[in-house]
Amino acid sequence: MAFEFPKSLDDLPVSKVKWVGKPVNRVEDPQLVTGKTEFIDNVTLPGMLHCAILHSPHAHARIKSIDMSRAAALPGVVTTLTGEDAERWTRPMYTTPQGWGGYVLATDRVRFVGEPVAAVAATSRYIAEDALELIDVEYEPIDPIVDAFAAAQPDSPKVFEDHDDNIMYQRIFTWGEVEEAFQKADHVYKESFRWNRVGANPLETFGIISEWDIVEDSLTCRGSFQTPSFMAMGRAATFRLPSNKVRFIAQPHGGSFGGKGGGRGTDITLMLSRKAGGRPVKWIEDRMEYLSSGGSQAWDRHYDVSIAVKDDGTVTALRVKLLDDMGATAEGFGATGAVKPMASFTGCYAIPAAEYDLTLVATNKLPVSPYRGMGPPPHNFVLEQMMDIAARDLDLDPAEIRRRNFIPADQFPYIIASGNEYDSGEYEAALDKVLEMAGYEDLRREQEEARAEGRLVGIGVVSTIEPGVFDWNAYTVIGTAGIGIPEGVTVAIDTMGKITARVGFALEGQGQYTVITQLLAEYFGTELEDVRVVHVDNLSAPPNFGPGGSRLGVAITGAVLGAAQRLTEKLTKVAAKMFEVQPEDIELLDGMLRVKKVPESQLSVRNVAAIMLNRSDMLPPDVDPSPQATFAWTAPDRVEPDEQGRVKSYLTAANACHLVMVEIDPGTGKVEILKYYIADDCGTRLNPANVEGMIQGALAQGVGAALLEEYVYDDDGQLLTASFMDYLLPTIHEVPFPEKAALVTPSPFTPLGAKGAGESAIHTTPAAIMCAINDALLPLGVRAKEVPASPNRLWKLIQGASDQ
């Protein structure tokens, strides 16, 4: 049966919208701010043991021997684990692309500093860590392969002996007449860029308690899982167990941003539990483990970019060559980050032809993980620098060159060269809004005055797309399977008329439970307090995936509205019987089921539900006594990609325009953000306060990427940023609170017109800040091409300019 989803808030069954679209307080917050939320480290189970993991100190080495005997003999140690156990009990890790990984504990070789080598379970974490010092591992170091360019050479030493080289994936995607466009161009601009490793840093690291029931060979894991059902399937495959014997319970967690893959910790604790006779085993990843061996790192990129441009500033083609340093393995879906830029390859611009020359290379570093934004932020950085380079050369204002290339508002839905379809947008309106808020002309004047005084002041104006509603079909080119990602909810009304929504994902911080609450209270005409959202384990939940890929807000809205509609159909049948009319004669409005045109013949949803549960004598024969319904939503009309990887993948295209003004201190190279303005268009805002929170948080991550954050490895493959002393996250002092404007161009493709908005400003902020920095450097004739623009780097550039 085809579902008709309400296209806008006006289509909801109420005379006046009360909750949806309003900045209602988050239902998650009272528990959080009073410290009642049960994070995994607050959970203690009877008989629980504590795991500690021994990590490799070498970037590359053969393991000659491991002797666990001294560790095992330490009082308090219950069991130990090595790669031999992993080989016996598990399959090698799932990787994309396939075949680039090993076991969760190293067997014959270690391939990065931090790789898990052995583990112990003891009666306390203290003892477990003491035991690690008693493990005797004999390593034979091998020269590490650290530099991505060297690693990509055919004669490079290899990370995996069973491969011909270190190239995990290589392909050139060509979309349209690229060569011709470059030949016919009035101007061709080329530049190289470097984006250094950054990554997800949630407040809480990964944590888990695993239990292996050795009687029935079933698993129960509690933890800070971003995607519990997906994790559960993975474990069934890893341990060759029937999938219905794997139970995953997600605890509320303190963020993820893609960094909570946690596969290795999960499998290690499961095996320890098995060896310990089924005792629960807890592992809380500490911050240094997270930074050096967890899901913390992403996007380690070397770019060569060129654009073909006409005299009037129209960009006719874009070529991007990317060497993406994946680290040692392809576990944990890090490679998706190199593919997702295809969903918004040409940004907000109507660039008809493009080429993507993509190489994923293995090196002896931590494997990269997904990170909020999933790959486009560096791509947007390089694209937007190219737009500015062209603008400067053609003597166009940066705002003007963008205006000339925007996809016009009347062209939507619009299919971009790389194949994705943008649903709707008003890019010029967003730009105008930002320019107006900022008082652009005055700002440019201020800048002129500052320049006259010798100050380095610059302005960046950048527009980007946030591809929303991730679908697996985008990633089939690197070997993922499937099309569509069902996200389900079960909605139940009880005898008291209270509503419960059961979902498969736990709290992570984005406020989706609040959105579900708003939707259900609206739909059934109740107060917010009448609705409760609960997380249920993977065996109890409808099909689900959880947060990821700027998808859940839209997907769960579809699921909730679908379930509400199904439930209403049942209630309608009961009401129809009561009023002795046909179901078609009944309508739901403001929480009442009423006979159309006879407003006094009405029953509340609550009453009808109670009748269903308590008066079987009043039920129509085709209705079971269950005021509940389940619905799973997935994006419509998704198919497989064509031979060039082109596909309608991400369903929505949100747009943001940022304007930032910076000043560089020439003596120290330090950047100060003077002004920041944002116009953001993510369609219908289901909860505007949530959207603002997403923007502000993503902006912080963008500031970090542009100015502060960087995972640094030395030539030996040692990580030099294994603590927050050296991996510099922005604090509240470094992050501006911009003036923000909301534009609303609803999506024609989604329920209520909402677009994915969870990744938000991280797509735009690094590009905007770097454009502003380069604008500031313009009078010196130098260009910052490396992110982050650290003070030392900028100072060096400025020095170079004055030495000339």
Add this chain to the structure above:
Amino acid sequence: MKPVSFEYFAPTSVADAVSLLQEHGPEAKLLAGGQSLVPLLNMRLARPTAVIDVNRVEGLDYVREDGDALAIGAMTHQRTVERSELVQRVNPLLHAATRLIGHPQIRNRGTVGGSIAHADPAAEYPAVALALDAEMRIVGPNAERLVPAADFFVTYLTTALEPTEMLTEVRVPALPQGTGWSIQEMTRRHGDFALAGAAVTLTMDGGACSDARIVLFGVGATPLRVQQAEERLVGERVDATLMSEVGREIKTSIDEPLADIHATSEYRRNLAGVLTERALVEALERAA
């Protein structure tokens, strides 16, 4: 990130603390605010067999005027110094330096004595202690001694304190009336340890400089007094050209600073010069 096991003691007097130090030898560590020690313990970089928590030792938490100096008990929290009107009045340089240490949360627990005894080369207090000729009161098993800052900071994280000694008080001479001062530093983020910094005092007399102190931090193993630069100023009418020259000379004259991922030696040298010049400019403005 759990420490190795250790014995824990919580003495209530300096004498008890010192005798515990004697008893446990160099394997013992005093615990003050814990802001430096506890991370080292948790990373197992420090592995003492005994931790002597001196937070219950009485009578070490004070800021008072003592003649021409401020006497500050070793266990005085940095936050107390920051909030002290006395410090602000008698020694605005010390006050300003305090506000540059970490964040309020750190200063709530971190102590004056802990910072000085820890002697991080990038820390503000040791630099200011050297610039202001502070003296450290040290109590050992048999005697008490006063060590001037110039003799106190030996090298990286190492001071004149013997393993059996405890720092009990820091005496900071008041900043003479009319002396200009400034502390300038470069950090990646608000509250970080400085990549480099300069603490400066400048006394002007009838249009000429009669006394100058320039101390750099973050560029060597200890805070670094640059006497050569001070001498360039004394007796001169200090103007923009001279201050800029002094800054430039510092860039080339100091020993090669350590490099790390945030700053090359070359960049640190530059910072030392730039920050010195800026500090001189500000100090001159403040000088009466």
